[in-house]
Structure formats: C-alpha cells, structure tokens
Amino acid sequence: MQPNILVIEDEQSIADVIVYNLQKEGFIVHWERDGRDGLLKAQTLIPDLCLLDLMLPGIDGLQICRLLKSDARTKAVPVMMLTARSGETDEIVGFNMGADDYVTKPFRVQPLMHRIKALLRRSDTAEAGKNLLELHGIEIDRTNHAVRYNGAELELTPTEFRMLWTLMSQPGRPFSRNELMETSRGEDANSLERTIDVHVRALRKKLGDTTDLIETVRGIGYRFARK
Amino acid sequence: MQPNILVIEDEQSIADVIVYNLQKEGFIVHWERDGRDGLLKAQTLIPDLCLLDLMLPGIDGLQICRLLKSDARTKAVPVMMLTARSGETDEIVGFNMGADDYVTKPFRVQPLMHRIKALLRRSDTAEAGKNLLELHGIEIDRTNHAVRYNGAELELTPTEFRMLWTLMSQPGRPFSRNELMETSRGEDANSLERTIDVHVRALRKKLGDTTDLIETVRGIGYRFARK
DNA sequence: CTTCGTTCTTAACCATTCATTAATCATCTC
DNA sequence: GAGATGATTAATGAATGGTTAAGAACGAAG
Structure with missing residues (x-):
C-alpha cells in the first residue's frame, strides 16, 4: 500500500x-x-x-x-x-x-x-474499508496489494495497480492524464500523455476487453464506470 | 475470550x-x-x-x-x-x-x-497470546524458537526467524523491506535493500525452493502466501 | 587476547520486468 | 475530409529483484 x-x-x-x-x-x-x-x-x-x-x-x-x-x-x-x-x-x-x-x-x-x-x-x-474498494465485480485491496475480478486474482504492475486505485476511488469522476500519473508516481511525473494511454490499455486488457470499465472521456481523460 | x-x-x-x-x-x-x-x-x-x-x-x-x-x-x-x-x-x-x-x-x-x-x-x-503460528505445513514457535516444515526441524538464523515470524503473522499482507528489517532488527534498521533480499533468499532456500511460500510483490516487498 | 565459526552485510553482476517512447493506425468532431 | 485526439503495438532502456561470493562483525571457546 x-x-x-x-x-x-x-x-x-x-x-x-x-x-x-x-x-x-x-x-x-x-x-x-x-x-x-x-x-x-x-x-x-x-x-x-x-x-x-x-x-x-x-x-x-x-x-x-x-x-x-x-x-x-x-x-x-x-x-x-x-x-x-x-x-x-x-x-x-x-x-x-x-x-x-x-x-x-x-x-x-x-x-x-x-x-x-x-x-x-x-x-x-x-472508517474501515478505506483500503478495500469494490465495484462491478472488481475488488482492489491495498492492504494485501491484490486485485480480484469476479473472484479471480489479477496480476497488475505497480503503476497499473495505483492507477486502478485512483480511478476506483472516485468512480464516475474523470481524471486527466496528468492527475492519473501524479497519483501513481508522485511529484516528478513528467511523461508523455501517450504513456498513460499505454497503461490504460494494459489495464483494460487485463480486466477483459469486453465491458469497458475504464471509460475514455474525450478531451479530458479517463474514468471508472459508475454504472 | x-x-x-x-x-x-x-x-x-x-x-x-x-x-x-x-x-x-x-x-x-x-x-x-x-x-x-x-x-x-x-x-x-x-x-x-x-x-x-x-x-x-x-x-x-x-x-x-x-x-x-x-x-x-x-x-x-x-x-x-x-x-x-x-x-x-x-x-x-x-x-x-x-x-x-x-x-x-x-x-x-x-x-x-x-x-x-x-x-x-x-x-x-x-505479540501477545500466540507464540505459535502454522500455515502451509510450516510451524513457527516463538517460545522454543523452533521451526518445523512438514515435521522436519529447520535451522534458522535469528534474523531469518524474526523475518519469517513477521511474514507469517499476517499472511497475504506484503511487508516493505524496511518493515521487515525493522521488525527483525529494531528501529534503527539502516541497511541496503539487497540485504533483505539475501535473507529472503536464505529463507526460501531453507524452506525448499519448490513451492514459493514467500512471494515477491514487485515494487512493494515480500509476503507470505495466503493460499 | 586470539582463534574459530557463525551470521549479517555489502558489493558486484545477472536476469527479469516494467515504464516509456515512438511510430502507426483508428476514430471522432467540426 | 482534415485536424485532433485516442488506441495499439513493438522496441528500448531503466528499475527492480535474484544470486553469489567475499569480508565484517559478533560471540564462544580456548
């Protein structure tokens, strides 16, 4: 965590x-x-x-x-x-x-x-549960650093994990690419915007491409589907 | 109780x-x-x-x-x-x-x-009540400072012992290298990160390299397998 | 006090994984 | 259709972890 x-x-x-x-x-x-x-x-x-x-x-x-x-x-x-x-x-x-x-x-x-x-x-x-978020069958657990999707354990890289946490911590709220990068990397987050896209791509792939739980908000960034 | x-x-x-x-x-x-x-x-x-x-x-x-x-x-x-x-x-x-x-x-x-x-x-x-932990066939006993793996006694060094205890006290929860060092060496744990790796290596070797009971959590540290 | 053996730490090197980039393609909007 | 924005892929280099061996530190025994 x-x-x-x-x-x-x-x-x-x-x-x-x-x-x-x-x-x-x-x-x-x-x-x-x-x-x-x-x-x-x-x-x-x-x-x-x-x-x-x-x-x-x-x-x-x-x-x-x-x-x-x-x-x-x-x-x-x-x-x-x-x-x-x-x-x-x-x-x-x-x-x-x-x-x-x-x-x-x-x-x-x-x-x-x-x-x-x-x-x-x-x-x-x-406020127990602050280290565990669950939505749409995805469970992200910061204490154990584990992610389950419909029960199955997913293997995420550190950056993917932190990005997913950020997104899920405020479902429905879109994050700019910069915000996403900063919440996962801290201060010195200076990378190209495409970099974030690549991470999102990886996340989506691991979450199964079928239902897009991570939505693109054109011109803004990405958000986790609220419903 | x-x-x-x-x-x-x-x-x-x-x-x-x-x-x-x-x-x-x-x-x-x-x-x-x-x-x-x-x-x-x-x-x-x-x-x-x-x-x-x-x-x-x-x-x-x-x-x-x-x-x-x-x-x-x-x-x-x-x-x-x-x-x-x-x-x-x-x-x-x-x-x-x-x-x-x-x-x-x-x-x-x-x-x-x-x-x-x-x-x-x-x-x-x-700390308190429990001085004996058991999981996955490993039994660690603080009162007798003994570790058994499927019945067979293992010879661990003090540091290895404390690290294993820490890890097993909260299976599934990853510990940072710092945490691991602090719990086994006390406050002033001032060592390189590789040092911890070496101890983990030694532990893994003694536990038998086959099934990895001590899991690496990339970017975080190590944890004892929960299942 | 020295010697020996054990344990801990460090350093050096190797292996793997991950983050980032760049390049190309796809799609949306006006 | 043109420009902008996002998606996708593969390549690279950096970060991280694994491994080994050497020597420092410690403690016990002589």
Missing part, C-alpha cells in the same frame, strides 16, 4: 527533508508551496493524509484546514499541522479547526514519520 | 468514560489512578493491553512505559499512550520509549475504541 501524502509547506529546506523521508518510507508524495495551490491540489487529489504548515503564503494553514474539513470530499483526510511555535493559542486553535494532530518546529524526522504512520493507521481503522 | 485491559489514568472523569466504554465493548477493565500502583498491577496482571496516561502522579507515563518494555514479563504488552498535549517532545519520546500507539486528548471515544481493538488485533498474532 502506498498512500498519497500532500505536503503544503513553503520553506524549501523543510519540505526537502520531509519529502525525501516520506518517499523513503514508500509514500507517494506531492508538494505544494503555496496555500491556495495546496488547497486545490487537496481537492482534486484527495490524498490519504495532508501535512500542512501553519504559516503559508496565500492562505494560512488554519484556513486551509477548516476548508478541508468543511468540504465533504476532503472531510475525511487526516490533517497533520506543522506549527512554528510551540505552546499557546496557535496550537489550541489548530484542534478546534479540525486538525487531527500536529507537530511543532523544530521537529525530528523519525518521530514525525511515526506520527504520520500512526495517524494513517488511525483513520484507516476508523 | 475477554481481553484484560489495564487503564492507568488519574483524572476521574476521563477514566470513567474510558472504563465505561471498554466494558461495553466486552473487555475486562482494570483501573489504576496512580503510576506506581499501575506499574505493579501491570506486572502482576500482565494485561492484554495497557492504556497509559502520560501525566501521572507517582511515576510519569513514559517511565512506566519504559519499565514495562524492559521487563521480560510485560515486554509484549501493547501500550497505548494518552497524551495531554500533542506536538510536545514528550510524545515524540513516547515512541522511542516503546509505546505502540498513542492518542491525544481531547479524544473521541469511538476512534479510541477502534484503535484499541486494532492494537489488540495487531498484537494477537504479533
């Missing part, structure tokens, strides 16, 4: 450390340095966790957090706040704003990683 | 809520309000899980946790920390002290219950 983590942090040096370590832990990492961009990203990507700096250009972290928590789509995304100052109001307000946990700068990396994992674990069990 | 849960918490109001809800879930609940008493209780009772407040009269929670984890009898008891403030170093140390999970106050009851159950589930196979 490789959860998507969105990091919204303007300080390059801090972001670097965080991103590097998250990647080392096997997460797919997305980094936005501006508050507004971060919010937009969160709403399209719907990450598994959002790591959010309190002080940001654009909008400040609290605003973002509040907006995330009041939007039905992102309501369930656990938010970990990164606050510059320890103590006082900032922090307390952080919790009223709906942040699920927070860490004060300066922080050490290892504990931060632990807490991120703990937070993910927490939200996993809380 | 009704697991024993030891709650060490000095605030009456909080303890009430926790105890009430745990009982409602069918657990046998023990409550100590003082740190020192709690420690003694833990050592005599050996509960299936210990819910531990960070700030306590007597000894503080971290001390207790550390003592629990350094005592052979209570080493395996999963500890869930209850911390007053998030973000502080206190907490961060909490993980270094060996706590298995933690929750920050104020907490909501339902998620706490979920996480307690999750922690129990996790440690059922991994």
Whole structure:
C-alpha cells in the first residue's frame, strides 16, 4: 500500500527533508508551496493524509484546514499541522479547526514519520474499508496489494495497480492524464500523455476487453464506470 | 475470550468514560489512578493491553512505559499512550520509549475504541497470546524458537526467524523491506535493500525452493502466501 | 587476547520486468 | 475530409529483484 501524502509547506529546506523521508518510507508524495495551490491540489487529489504548515503564503494553514474539513470530499483526510511555535493559542486553535494532530518546529524526522504512520493507521481503522474498494465485480485491496475480478486474482504492475486505485476511488469522476500519473508516481511525473494511454490499455486488457470499465472521456481523460 | 485491559489514568472523569466504554465493548477493565500502583498491577496482571496516561502522579507515563518494555514479563504488552498535549517532545519520546500507539486528548471515544481493538488485533498474532503460528505445513514457535516444515526441524538464523515470524503473522499482507528489517532488527534498521533480499533468499532456500511460500510483490516487498 | 565459526552485510553482476517512447493506425468532431 | 485526439503495438532502456561470493562483525571457546 502506498498512500498519497500532500505536503503544503513553503520553506524549501523543510519540505526537502520531509519529502525525501516520506518517499523513503514508500509514500507517494506531492508538494505544494503555496496555500491556495495546496488547497486545490487537496481537492482534486484527495490524498490519504495532508501535512500542512501553519504559516503559508496565500492562505494560512488554519484556513486551509477548516476548508478541508468543511468540504465533504476532503472531510475525511487526516490533517497533520506543522506549527512554528510551540505552546499557546496557535496550537489550541489548530484542534478546534479540525486538525487531527500536529507537530511543532523544530521537529525530528523519525518521530514525525511515526506520527504520520500512526495517524494513517488511525483513520484507516476508523472508517474501515478505506483500503478495500469494490465495484462491478472488481475488488482492489491495498492492504494485501491484490486485485480480484469476479473472484479471480489479477496480476497488475505497480503503476497499473495505483492507477486502478485512483480511478476506483472516485468512480464516475474523470481524471486527466496528468492527475492519473501524479497519483501513481508522485511529484516528478513528467511523461508523455501517450504513456498513460499505454497503461490504460494494459489495464483494460487485463480486466477483459469486453465491458469497458475504464471509460475514455474525450478531451479530458479517463474514468471508472459508475454504472 | 475477554481481553484484560489495564487503564492507568488519574483524572476521574476521563477514566470513567474510558472504563465505561471498554466494558461495553466486552473487555475486562482494570483501573489504576496512580503510576506506581499501575506499574505493579501491570506486572502482576500482565494485561492484554495497557492504556497509559502520560501525566501521572507517582511515576510519569513514559517511565512506566519504559519499565514495562524492559521487563521480560510485560515486554509484549501493547501500550497505548494518552497524551495531554500533542506536538510536545514528550510524545515524540513516547515512541522511542516503546509505546505502540498513542492518542491525544481531547479524544473521541469511538476512534479510541477502534484503535484499541486494532492494537489488540495487531498484537494477537504479533505479540501477545500466540507464540505459535502454522500455515502451509510450516510451524513457527516463538517460545522454543523452533521451526518445523512438514515435521522436519529447520535451522534458522535469528534474523531469518524474526523475518519469517513477521511474514507469517499476517499472511497475504506484503511487508516493505524496511518493515521487515525493522521488525527483525529494531528501529534503527539502516541497511541496503539487497540485504533483505539475501535473507529472503536464505529463507526460501531453507524452506525448499519448490513451492514459493514467500512471494515477491514487485515494487512493494515480500509476503507470505495466503493460499 | 586470539582463534574459530557463525551470521549479517555489502558489493558486484545477472536476469527479469516494467515504464516509456515512438511510430502507426483508428476514430471522432467540426 | 482534415485536424485532433485516442488506441495499439513493438522496441528500448531503466528499475527492480535474484544470486553469489567475499569480508565484517559478533560471540564462544580456548
């Protein structure tokens, strides 16, 4: 299972450390340095966790957090706040704003990683089934990294697996090729659009070409059939 | 079976809520309000899980946790920390002290219950009750540090043994190389990825190369075959 | 303290699989 | 029908995993 983590942090040096370590832990990492961009990203990507700096250009972290928590789509995304100052109001307000946990700068990396994992674990069990999606006889299981189609196990490559997960996580919603690539590969997703087509082709083939569960939305991208 | 849960918490109001809800879930609940008493209780009772407040009269929670984890009898008891403030170093140390999970106050009851159950589930196979696992003719016995394959005793090195235990504790779930290394070597697992491959290779060889009980999950890690 | 044997790790190399690209064909839209 | 967009295929190169052997680290015994 490789959860998507969105990091919204303007300080390059801090972001670097965080991103590097998250990647080392096997997460797919997305980094936005501006508050507004971060919010937009969160709403399209719907990450598994959002790591959010309190002080940001654009909008400040609290605003973002509040907006995330009041939007039905992102309501369930656990938010970990990164606050510059320890103590006082900032922090307390952080919790009223709906942040699920927070860490004060300066922080050490290892504990931060632990807490991120703990937070993910927490939200996993809380809304059980977040690691298992099922629709149209397709079952995708992130815990066991397995896909079954009408009971039969399918062998997917890592990229295919992540793309299918993305598509199935929001059935009916079309994803641009870029979005698809980013949710499966993270930040540094710079490939030609045809590349994604090839992966879709492979997926369709493995799912059996008969019923097209992955639909093409001309001019936009692809989507998983809702019904 | 009704697991024993030891709650060490000095605030009456909080303890009430926790105890009430745990009982409602069918657990046998023990409550100590003082740190020192709690420690003694833990050592005599050996509960299936210990819910531990960070700030306590007597000894503080971290001390207790550390003592629990350094005592052979209570080493395996999963500890869930209850911390007053998030973000502080206190907490961060909490993980270094060996706590298995933690929750920050104020907490909501339902998620706490979920996480307690999750922690129990996790440690059922991994830690507490079970010291013997059996699957596909392989029998691994932690008390005697012995492995049998179709009756025949296998000679495994310590690392191989721990890795096999980890893998078999959750058949079907793939473990990243990092996870595998951490569970067999502890926190500071700092080795190349090939190192793990070498151990897997050795394990596979000893298990007989014919049927691959340890499966490779490309891009993720390894898992023990579920079926 | 040295020696020996075991176990763990590293490094180097090989094998396989996967992602990407490019090239060509098909289909849709205006 | 022309231009744009998507589908398909095969080729390549990069990423990933497998394997082996050598030597570092550790511990036990002399």
